[in-house]
Amino acid sequence: xxxxKRIIPCLDVNAGRVVKGVNFVGLRDAGDPVxxxxxxxxxxxxxxxxxxxxxxxxxxxxxxxxxxxxxxQVFIPFTVGGGVRSVNxxxxxxxxxxxxxxxxxAAVQNPQLVADAAGRYGAQCIVVAIDAKRxxxxxxxxxxxxxxxxxxxxxxxxxxxxxxxxxLEWGRKMQELGAGEILLTSMDRDGTRxxxxxxxxxxxxxxxxxPVIASGGVGNLEHLADGVxxxxxxxxxxxxxFHYGEYTVRQAKAFMAEKGIEVRx
Amino acid sequence: xxxxxxxxxxxLRSVSKAIEHVAPKADVRVTDDPSLxxxxxxxxFPGQGAMPDCMRELRARGLYEAVIDAxxxxxxxxxxxxxxxxxxRSEEGDTAGLGVIAGHVxxxxxxxxxxxxxKLKVPHMGWNEVEQRIAHPLWAGIAPNTRFYFVHSYYxxxxxxxxxxxxxxxPAQFTCAAARENLFAVQFHPEKSAAAGLxxxxxxxxxxx
Numbered sequence: 001x002x003x004x005k006r007i008i009p010c011l012d013v014n015a016g017r018v019v020k021g022v023n024f025v026g027l028r029d030a031g032d033p034v035x036x037x038x039x040x041x042x043x044x045x046x047x048x049x050x051x052x053x054x055x056x057x058x059x060x061x062x063x064x065x066x067x068x069x070x071x072x073q074v075f076i077p078f079t080v081g082g083g084v085r086s087v088n089x090x091x092x093x094x095x096x097x098x099x100x101x102x103x104x105x106a107a108v109q110n111p112q113l114v115a116d117a118a119g120r121y122g123a124q125c126i127v128v129a130i131d132a133k134r135x136x137x138x139x140x141x142x143x144x145x146x147x148x149x150x151x152x153x154x155x156x157x158x159x160x161x162x163x164x165x166x167x168l169e170w171g172r173k174m175q176e177l178g179a180g181e182i183l184l185t186s187m188d189r190d191g192t193r194x195x196x197x198x199x200x201x202x203x204x205x206x207x208x209x210x211p212v213i214a215s216g217g218v219g220n221l222e223h224l225a226d227g228v229x230x231x232x233x234x235x236x237x238x239x240x241x242f243h244y245g246e247y248t249v250r251q252a253k254a255f256m257a258e259k260g261i262e263v264r265x
Numbered sequence: 266x267x268x269x270x271x272x273x274x275x276x277l278r279s280v281s282k283a284i285e286h287v288a289p290k291a292d293v294r295v296t297d298d299p300s301l302x303x304x305x306x307x308x309x310f311p312g313q314g315a316m317p318d319c320m321r322e323l324r325a326r327g328l329y330e331a332v333i334d335a336x337x338x339x340x341x342x343x344x345x346x347x348x349x350x351x352x353x354r355s356e357e358g359d360t361a362g363l364g365v366i367a368g369h370v371x372x373x374x375x376x377x378x379x380x381x382x383x384k385l386k387v388p389h390m391g392w393n394e395v396e397q398r399i400a401h402p403l404w405a406g407i408a409p410n411t412r413f414y415f416v417h418s419y420y421x422x423x424x425x426x427x428x429x430x431x432x433x434x435x436p437a438q439f440t441c442a443a444a445r446e447n448l449f450a451v452q453f454h455p456e457k458s459a460a461a462g463l464x465x466x467x468x469x470x471x472x473x474x
Contacts, residue, residue: 002379002393002394002434002435002436003385003389003391003392003393003415003435004391004392004393004412005391006391006392041459046391046392071278071279071282072282072286073286075279075283075286075456075457075458075459075462075463076414076457076458076459077414077416077454077457095278096278097278097279097282099279099457119315120314121313121314122274122313122314122315123388123418124313124314124388124390124416124417125313180388180390180416181388181390205384206384208386209375209384209386209387210386210387210388211386211388211390211391212386232383232384234386234390234391235391264392264412
């Protein structure tokens with residue numbers, strides 16, 4: 001027996017409250033981050049990820065209260081992402097009690113940020129989030145030399161903005177600059193509930209030395225297992241299948257264990 | 266008073282919060298003051314980031330001697346880089362450590378693979394099983410092969426294997442807990458290892474070596 005594959009529930013936070021219909025039986029207040037984090041912890045979640053989707057800048061600091069409250073009560077690792085622009089942002093989130101900070105759009109705008117943050121706080125707490133979308137390669141001219149026929153492009157600003165950057169090359173560059181792990185979301189699959197983009201996940205996992213978290217598209221437990229067995233992901237992230245009470249994290253782990261995947265039970 | 270040594274490298278809140286959680290009556294101080302470290306009944310020596318930076322900051326704050334003394338004469342818990350710094354030397358930036366435990370700290374190889382031939386990633390990140398090699402008060406109430414949370418690219422190799430209190434596999438076996446008299450040090454993060462980690466911290470706060 002060795003290292004377990006991780007299951008990570010992801011929660012959206014807006015202005016200091018967890019949003020997007022988290023629905024546990026018997027939960028007093030579905031927006032309370034400590035209660036929700038505690039529930040996932042009880043179910044055996046290996047880590048938690050909070051994504052801050054707060055639009056207004058004067059409400060941005062409210063995430064710090066969530067981090068402090070969760071850090072005082074829930075003793076598993078948790079990552080915070082969304083709107084991280086500077087080393088100072090990284091510092092504030094870590095000081096509030098986050099274990100890792102995830103950087104997405106700002107890494108594309110300023111790759112040096114990843115190097116600076118990893119240099120200051122260590123690679124172990126810097127996650128680079130990559131939103132990747134398939135590119136149709138209709139002609140040989142569009143293909144990346146030396147790469148297969150499939151390509152993915154990096155998108156930023158929550159998947160709205162194309163960058164023209166090849167996702168796999170970007171992943172390698174982020175690894176080189178000091179990212180400790182990659183949170184890889186398929187924009188084609190996000191919200192579809194038809195499963196991870198396994199080719200994307202596999203391409204990243206096979207070519208990077210750092211861990212890859214698969215994200216985007218999970219609709220059932222089979223999808224989570226596929227992410228590990230076929231995508232070779234080190235961790236799988238999901239939101240809605242856990243929030244709406246369809247499955248508990250414990251059920252997901254029992255299912256994966258049946259499939260021969262090593263999990264923490 | 267329990268001193269959590271702060272030398273300016275990253276987040277120590279999770280360590281102090283976890284100790285406060287298991288020992289609500291304890292006076293837990295996160296401090297960079299050598300005199301408080303000397304006055305403390307127990308000392309926790311956490312760490313994250315790169316070892317060369319950690320050693321530099323430790324010296325800059327005048328904590329070097331106080332940490333060595335504490336590791337020799339009072340209940341002392343090293344965590345992650347806090348464990349690695351106790352050794353003679355680390356491959357990370359070829360850095361000299363505190364020399365409290367004879368031995369070296371090495372990096373995981375770049376071409377690790379599991380039994381199926383699948384690539385193993387570095388850092389070693391996540392929940393791995395810890396095999397307890399000795400009976401120890403800090404393992405009390407923790408089942409054999411319980412999983413703890415790890416995140417590291419370097420691992421310790423004590424010169425004296427009798428100091429190994431626990432091992433994990435990635436894929437080769439490595440020392441993930443070392444113990445000697447008043448000293449216990451772990452490569453994993455008890456403050457992030459849910460119930461088992463909290464139990465280890467509670468055991469530490471009650472430990473009388």
